Amino acid sequence: MGTALVTWRPSPCIRQRRVYTARQARNSERWHVACRLKWRLIMLTAEQNELLCRIGPGTPMGEVVRRYWVPALLSWELTPDGAPVPFRLLGEDLVAFKDTSGRIGVLQSFCAHRATPLWLGRNEENGLRCLYHGWKYDVEGNCVDQMNEPEELRFQEKIKIRSYPNVEVGEVVWVYFGPADRQPPPPNFEWTQVPPTHRDVSKVVQDCNWVQAVEGGIDPSHAPVLHGAISVDAGPEAGLHPTYASMRAKPGTYEINRTDYGHEFWAVRPLPAEGKELVLSHHFVAPWTQIRSVQKPYRSPGHMYVPIDDEHCMVWNWEYSFGDEPLSDSERESADIGMANGPSAVDQKTFRSKIGAEQEWGLDREYQKTMSYSGIKGVNLQDRAVQEAVGPIVDRSVERLGAADQPIIQLRQVLFDAVKMVADGGDPPGTGTSYYGLRGIAKILEAGSDYKAQTLDAMHPAEFAGSR
Ligand code: FES
Ligand SMILES: [Fe+2]
Incomplete structure (x- = not known):
């Protein structure tokens, strides 16, 4: 446990063009481990893979993921005195309800009397x-009434079921499963702090382990x-249009800085015909969040990949505008149909994809020949296909990782280190507030530009939604 899976050696060919502001330099000293590195990999053993993936109560990684606010339900799923909602999270069966006064209860799924699902x-x-x-529970799990017991026995006072703290932030209900004295500050990612007009959030079940x-x-x-479209006539559901810079750019170089929340990352990909470079950055916020960049002003979408149990996860998707303009109707339609994450593609009661493994994810061989590289319609359905088809928990002992897999190597290291930090009595990364304002930034720059100097401030804005 906690042993290094990756041996890092600084490369002699580090690009020597880093320019930091004073604030960034301070942060760099404190947090960042520069890692434009060569590396030597030790593949994961079956035992290490188990440690990485399994999150049930009492497992080492389970102890880690219970230290975070866990997104559980979309706010609209609960209404005062409305239908209770059963759900499963971190391998535990739960039920949520919003009471007459608008308080939310997240309780164990079954009644203390004879285990009837609540x-x-x-x-x-x-x-x-x-x-x-007729046993009745309040939002804290206290039994407050029993219709089948004499009142004078006051039996109800001896009954309490498990309940979990929750907060409603960004139209999402988040639940905390960890020790009370380690409860982190609320999960105020910037996308949660903008008005609903500026945000689109969705979720979909994926039939595979959360780490993959x-x-x-x-x-x-x-x-x-x-995600590549191969015809200029292809629609957004095919994927990235062939004219996009991200389709024209060549494979490039990468840089990762380890941070106190996870890592920050840059991909720098040449556009040789134009003498330019496409720079795409992202943040990984432990344990399951990616804040992405897109080539659109004032946008930084992302995902959270949250364990339902060891073999299923809930993929949360958000898009938001941090500018003055709200999200447009076409952007919402793109999240629904183009990305295959909204009501058109996902059942809004079960949150299962309408097209999945049984339908071979809609793979159409003719469409594959003519329109999209994958042959699958819907960008995140393409992701679901490759991530589910590999099996519920991928065998990482057979992998051959290359230069393009550096963020994946880094992610595993962050998670293994988090296991050790928690086992040693500390707090894992991403349980502070340093991730609140993070944005992913995409830019096309002159070839050879100092990409960090031109993106770092925008990736860590001093002012952001919710900062005041
Ligand atoms: S099983 Fe719930 S009240 Fe009896
Ligand atoms: Fe993808």
Whole structure:
């Protein structure tokens, strides 16, 4: 546990053009481990893979992920005295309800009496009442009434079921599973702090372990391949249009800085015909968040890949505007249809993709020949296909990782280090507030530009939504 999987050696060919402001230099000293590096890999053993992936109660990685606010439900799923919602998270079965006063309760899924699922129950008069014999629970799990017991016995006072703290931030209900004295500050990512007119958030179940989903998210080299459209006549559901800079750019170089929240990352890809470079940056915020860049002003979308259990995860997707203009209708439509993350592509009760493994993710061989590299319609459905098809927990002992896999190597190291930090009594990365204002920034620069000097301030803005 905690042993280094990767042996890092500084490369002699480090690009010597870093320019920092005083603030960045301070941060650099404190947090950043520069890693434009050569590396020597030791592949993951089966035992290390288990350690990385399994998050049930009592497992080492389970102890880590229980130290964060976990996105659980979209706010609209709960209404005062509305239907209780059953769900599974971190391998635990739970039920949530919003009571008459608007408070949210997140409770164990079953009744303390004889284990009847509470989602069947009646949500009324500030409590959730079991359907079988009428035991009633408040949002803190206290049993406040029993319809089948004599009142004078006061048996109810001895009954309490598990309940979890929760917060509603950015139209999402987040739950905390960890020790009370280690509860982190609220998960105020910038996308949660803008008005609803400026935000689109969705979720979809993915039938695979959460780590391979995170790895797919931060994988910097797959987009122009898996997500590439191959015809100028292709629509947005095919993927990246062939005219986009990200499709024209050549494979490039990468830089990663380890930070106190995870890592920051740059891909620098040549556009030789124009004498320019495409710079795409992202942040990884432990343990499961990627903040991405797109070539659109005032936009920084992202994902969270949250374990439902060891073999399923919930992929959360957000788009938002940090400018004055709200998201446009066409942007919302693109999130729904182009990305395959909205009601057109995902059942809004089960949050399962309408097209999945049983339909071979909609793979169409004719479409593959003529329109899109993948043959699959919907950008994130393309991701779901490759991440699910590999099996519920990928065997990492057979991998051959290359230069383009540096963020994936770094991600695993961050997670293994987090296991050690928690086991040693510390707090894992990403449990402070340093990630609140992070943005991913994309730019086309003159070849040979100092890409960090031209992106770093915008990636860590001093002022952002929610900063005042
Ligand atoms: S099982 Fe719930 S009240 Fe009896
Ligand atoms: Fe992708």
